[in-house]
Amino acid sequence: MGTIKLTHLTFGFDKQLTLLFDDANLTIDSTWKLGLVGRNGRGKTTLLQLLLGNYPYQGTIQFPLRPVYFPATIADHEQLTYYALSEVADFELWALEREMNLIQLDPQVLWQPYQTLSGGEQTKILLALLFTQADFFPLIDEPTNHLDIQGRQHVADYLQRKDGFIVVSHDRQFLNQVTDHTLAIEKSQLVLYQGNFATYEEQKALRDEFELAQNQKIKKEVGRLKKTAAEKAEWSRSRETDKYGKPSEKGSGGVFDTGAIGARAARTMKRSKNIENRMYDQIGAKEGLLKDLEDVDRLTMNYHESRHGQLLKVENLSLSYPEQPPLFVPLSFELDRGKITALTGPNGIGKSSVLHYLLGTFAGEANGELLRPRIKISYVRQNYENNHGTLQDFAEENQLDYSAFLNNLQKLGMERNVFQNRIEEMSMGQRKKVELAKSLAQTAELYIWDEPLNYLDVFNQKQLEELLLSIKPTMLLVEHDQTFLKNIQAEKISLNRTVW
Structure with missing residues (x-):
């Protein structure tokens, strides 16, 4: 296919005191299935954007292929999915349906409004769209976000059949399945390994x-x-x-x-x-x-144990959208003080919808009974694109202890020079840390977290595991990483599909 060559690449954002890349040199064979790894904020997504030609830089980038980025941006989420995708790229319907079948996604979702698709369904449809395009080189950024266990395996099987690409992911098992080379962005250098993530971990x-x-x-x-x-x-x-x-x-x-x-x-x-x-x-x-050794500090959490022994009781809950069957079989469960409970089930079954219902923001129809005392709740959202402004303004708007907020951001690996950036200018990993640090700084008796691990690196995942095991807060979460759920000793509640 070709060779991607970076020569004396130097780049840094204007507001950052240190360069992300300083006189970097790299040669990549485009037939490789290359995993791009590193701590959040080190420049993984930025490197992809540089390959796309979206930022000015010093040095040279030789890229004889046509790069295409995942995920594509959908402008109008209210449109039917087919028409929303048509505004992103040219494709033949038969070709898109072929890719959807390969990734095990029902082609009928094309005729649903894009906003009604689950996060996993949106991920799959955008991957299918990516591979309908000819003569291109895929730059794939975090394809496992929002995917359940089965969905991650579908995507892994799907990418195993494809030719060369660069993929960013923090899912170690996924990278081991789909990559044959690994590029690590460390504190001071780019390090290329011949092998998958396990090879990288062993050699590192x-x-x-x-x-x-x-x-x-x-x-x-x-x-x-x-x-x-x-x-x-x-x-x-x-x-x-x-x-x-x-x-x-x-x-x-x-x-x-x-x-x-x-x-x-x-x-x-x-x-x-x-x-x-x-x-x-x-x-x-x-x-x-020691310049490439990572320091990981313990996080703090402003958890206040409730005087109530039981914080939630849900009986025969059924959720649906207009003219649609119920999302799942009627659900009943209880959440006791000091327990961590995870809602599990395939993508699209309504796990996030249950969280929205508990928070009073579900837009569809609900039947059943909810018993909940008056308690303080902290919520980590799956979508947090409306976070904006400076960190200080954000802390004031959300009534956060500013020093505790910044302290956790730093412990999560955010560089001090990023503190001066506006949130909308940050990487997705950094923006996720802002959302998570907000929750950790809020006084709460109950934490409701929707896919907290999305965009977080391995170091952050271990930090959260240690925090939750030591604090033992009352928590209800949606998360697809089974290793994480096992490590935090979460009790699982499974949602099952209705049969019509």
């Missing part, structure tokens, strides 16, 4: 282990140098004092030897300074060795 762990061993070795050396420097400095000061000692002490540092002693003291001070300089060189070397 070995490199980190070596760097940590070097760190311990250098720390010991630095400690020795500091001690030696302090001893030499103290000795030189004592010899300088001897220049003005007792006159009777001739030939041993007395007044008649002040010139000689002063020269010796000066030489000693010079040697001490040289030792000190070497010490700082060693410290610099240590910092260089």
Whole structure:
């Protein structure tokens, strides 16, 4: 197919103090199935946008193919899906239906309003649209977001049949299935690995282990140098004092030897300074060795345990849209204090709709009974595009403790220089962190989180696991990552489809 070549690529956003890419060089074979990984905010999506030619940069990018980006932007969500897609790209209906069948998506969704499709259905339809286009190179950004377990496997099977592409994802299992090369954007460099995410993790762990061993070795050396420097400095000061000692002490540092002693003291001070300089060189070397090790801090949560033993009781709940059958079999469940409960089920069955119903924002028809005491609820939304403005304005608007809000953002890996950016200028991962940090800073007795892991890297996922296990808040969530649900010891409630 061709070769993608980056030469001396340098780029950074105007408001950022550090460059995302500084004189980067990279060669990619377009037949590779390349996984693009790295912490949020390191520039994964930005690199895709640079390949698309959407940002000015220094250096050169040779891209002999036509890049196409996923997900495409849908302008009018109220239109029927077919017409909404027609405004994005030219395609033949038969070709789109073929791709929909391959990704196991019912072609009938084409004749539903786009906004009524679940997040997983929207992901699948946009992937199907992507692969109807000829003579292109796919740049795929987070295709597993909003997909259930089965949907993720469908997409993995689908991409395994395709030729070369670049895919960004934080789903390790998914990357292991679909990629044969991995490009990691680390703190200081681009590192290319021949192999999938598991290969990258193994080799990165070995490199980190070596760097940590070097760190311990250098720390010991630095400690020795500091001690030696302090001893030499103290000795030189004592010899300088001897220049003005007792006159009777001739030939041993007395007044008649002040010139000689002063020269010796000066030489000693010079040697001490040289030792000190070497010490700082060693410290610099240590910092260089550790530049790609990640620090992960513990998050905080403003959870207030409710005096109520039971915070939710739902009996025979049924939800539907006008002239549509119920989304699921009538649902009953209880949520007790200190329990984490997950709603599970396939995409489109109505998990998010249940959350909207509990929050009083469901737009369809509801039947059943809800018992809930008056409690404070914090909500992490699946869609948060209307977050905007500066972080300070956002905190004031949502009545957040500004320092706690920023503290969690920093712990989630957001760089301090990003704090000055407007939210709408941030990457999707950074914007998700804003939504999550907002919830963590809010005083709440019940947390309702809708797919909290979307766009979050592996480090963030582990932070949330540790936080929820230590705090044990009352929580109802929708999440498709089964490893995460197992690790936080979530109790599962399954929604089942109605049969008509």
